[in-house]
Amino acid sequence: MPLKIALAQVNLLVGGIRENLNKIVDTARHARDTLAADMIVFPELAVTAYPPEDLLLRPDFIAEADRAVDEIVARTVGIDVVLGFPEQGQGQLWNSAVVLRDGKRHVVYRKHVLPNYGVFDEQRYFSAGSQECVFQAKGVRVGLSICEDVWTPGVVEDSRREGAEIMLNLNASPFHAGKIHQREEVVRQRIEATGIPVVYVNQVGGQDELVFDGASFVMDGEGQIVYRAEEFEEQLGIVTFHGDRPEQAAIAPLYQEIVSDYKALVLGIRDYAVKNGFNGALLGLSGGIDSALVLALAVDALGADQVRAVLMPSRYTRDMSVQDAIKEAEALAVKYHVIPIEPAVRAFEEMLREVFAGTRKDATEENIQARCRGIVLMAMSNKQGSLLLTTGNKSEMSVGYATLYGDMAGGFAPIKDVPKLLVYKLARYRNSIAGVIPERVITRPPSAELAPEQKDSDSLPPYEILDPILERYVELDQSADQIVAAGFDREVVHRTISLVDRNEYKRRQSPPGIRITPRAFGRDRRYPITSGYRGTG
């Protein structure tokens, strides 16, 4: 008697308990009625979506989630529904998985391993469980586990000892480059030790700084993938088990890393805009590579008719920048406006003439230009209810090569975690599908165009040197000495690190953006602003 297990890779809404409940019920009924599934597995904390953060501290929120489980129980008779929810009892909260069967909560499993590193704060909310949970389904013994539980041997091996023949693993595992290989490798290790197949179900969708990539899968007792859902899409998969042997099913191929990165950014933008109810998006288009990429991403996420571009030339903007920006907008069929900022810049110069008398021009005057653009864009965003996208990349955010309240003004920063060299790669990848970014934009030396003949390389080392130093310092926690030992110039390393350290205050006020590396700025990297630490030793 085969056991048909559906994998519900769904895009849920954090905090949207009512919306999630309805989607869970509809999906479960569809799996039951159309796919003849015996069981459907939803992601970790599906009722609240992940991560609900401090909503978990609200008693009314927890109570509402609990009532939602009751309602799902009542509305999904005829199929086993396995889903995650925050379970309260004895003054504690657990990150739990429940099996709903025949109108009742059949069994409950409480997550053992609570990640409290990186972007995760689970020990802020949850107590750890300590009991395995193995239940029968059509004569097969099925074990439960949640996300981090499979990253160490404990739960899977203990469940095996308790007789589990199949392990379910409910996830909310966010994307970063290479993560999917890590996940499959870790699950393969568990299977090598136990010989039982694993059904891995992940959430999909964007949530503030995180993108959940889905890529749910089933791995058989030999560690072979027999099913894989497409990445970055909602998918309802189904795998038929004969005892502990899964039948072969559809296996979506894994994308190349550059494709995954691009799709993560598109999904992150789309979900931020849509889930927050924005009326389209807009951005400042400078003729540079960063805004060109963000424009393409925004159009791919929302559609050309939902995106507006604004060109805001100043006295330092070169003609070719304007020409290229117009070409980009036209190539993507995006409506654009040209609003020169000179009148506002001149007004501020005049207003500040007296207090600035006797001082020399410095970054202040450059910042005024960037901030005038910020005002124009925010005014359009306010008036239209559209989402202002910023265009700063991770290299700039790292060293503070950006103007607070200027080009950093906006609701969402799509490429905030994309280093400059990867910006170029993503631009070339996008052009390989259709040429939407003029070649000149990719090849000309990058410039902020806030001063005459300005180039990024006046202030910063070349990105070929800067980016690897930043990766070592920010993502890998290497010391200055280690980076120098790896072959980088000491003076450049020290200057770079010093810029990173000094610019934490800017990053703290930056809009959220999409994490695609193993360590983004934001919840992922919690540095003090006030700090006597000098990474340069």
Added chain:
Amino acid sequence: MPLKIALAQVNLLVGGIRENLNKIVDTARHARDTLAADMIVFPELAVTAYPPEDLLLRPDFIAEADRAVDEIVARTVGIDVVLGFPEQGQGQLWNSAVVLRDGKRHVVYRKHVLPNYGVFDEQRYFSAGSQECVFQAKGVRVGLSICEDVWTPGVVEDSRREGAEIMLNLNASPFHAGKIHQREEVVRQRIEATGIPVVYVNQVGGQDELVFDGASFVMDGEGQIVYRAEEFEEQLGIVTFHGDRPEQAAIAPLYQEIVSDYKALVLGIRDYAVKNGFNGALLGLSGGIDSALVLALAVDALGADQVRAVLMPSRYTRDMSVQDAIKEAEALAVKYHVIPIEPAVRAFEEMLREVFAGTRKDATEENIQARCRGIVLMAMSNKQGSLLLTTGNKSEMSVGYATLYGDMAGGFAPIKDVPKLLVYKLARYRNSIAGVIPERVITRPPSAELAPEQKDSDSLPPYEILDPILERYVELDQSADQIVAAGFDREVVHRTISLVDRNEYKRRQSPPGIRITPRAFGRDRRYPITSGYRGTG
């Protein structure tokens, strides 16, 4: 043979290992040579100061802290030095206290109870210790504990069983209103159960959003305070023990709550400006109560010659606002500038005329005014290297009654955690010392003056109603129904909650400010921006 214990209530610099080391050595030598102390106790993690946040993930940082302990050992022979440091070993990190004696690390205690709630993330970094540590000092058995360890019975009671006659408790306990009473009460409970005195040493000083108030104390075996250090000041206290009996020493009285709040704000501003190396501070002075209070706080923190005020009237600014602002600046002997924003506002109106054709005036036009002021202030901050203080209060931050990149632009937000009604109380308190805020500023109805005849009460409920609703919702996690049941109008409650929920995106980009309530915005309240949760049920 008496045991003289010095309590080192010091102001340290997070991450400033070299600076902290020198201060620790100097203070220990002073206690040894001038006060004839046998032992000196420093706060939790004194070597790195608290909280070092993700600096703790850097191997080079941990190694440097460890070398600093070695150097302190070598330079403080002749006195027992007890201090906190991050201790690494076996691939783990502990929040430890070490006793340095005779050029050696005599004993080490590892913190048992690691707070991971509110502003605390200790389980992100540290493993928990499980061993008590009792050592001999001049014939007396002394037990070690760190901060949270005394908030539950475990460590003190277990140390008592191991023979401890005196408990040391090393702290980094941040201020909020009423906290000091909680601390003394909790320690009294431990003493009631064990009968042994406690030496409680706390850090003092501002660190980003936190202020550590010090208020170190010694409580004898009967639960009586025999020594208390002054709040919000560096203090080196000394208490002589005969066996487990402390001699009576100086007891600084506790301040009234309003005084503590005021002093916390002053210290928070001073330390943020000084530790970050700013060249003074500046702020926009509107003639309203919020900026009047911030001006007084800034002057008390930094001195009148270190503060500049900028008046930026618009077409909607009433004459009396300008008059009152000038009175405030003059009363505090602060230099001020008057820079009307009309030219910039008009420039933007002109630039946006075409894209805004056919639209109606709304908050967009108000925001443009606020953002023009933001540009002026940021330009002056950039040019002079001075810290721009924002003047928004907690009530406004809660409901989003503020302009992102406008009046929210700045490096530090001193009264971000001060509800409006408390703003009034603090203003009256400051005037009770010397009348620096004109009475009319306190009594006239508050207005943002961004539209003709505008008053806060056009958009918001009266603060007498708004503030208690906000406290219940934000600080106490009450549901809409609970707040209504407490006697508030349902429609007002729903509207207020909805504003709080919808404005998380603004708060996420706000500058840091000083926490003075049990729950501030910032690290203390981690809400998703994208959220389907409706607190209104």
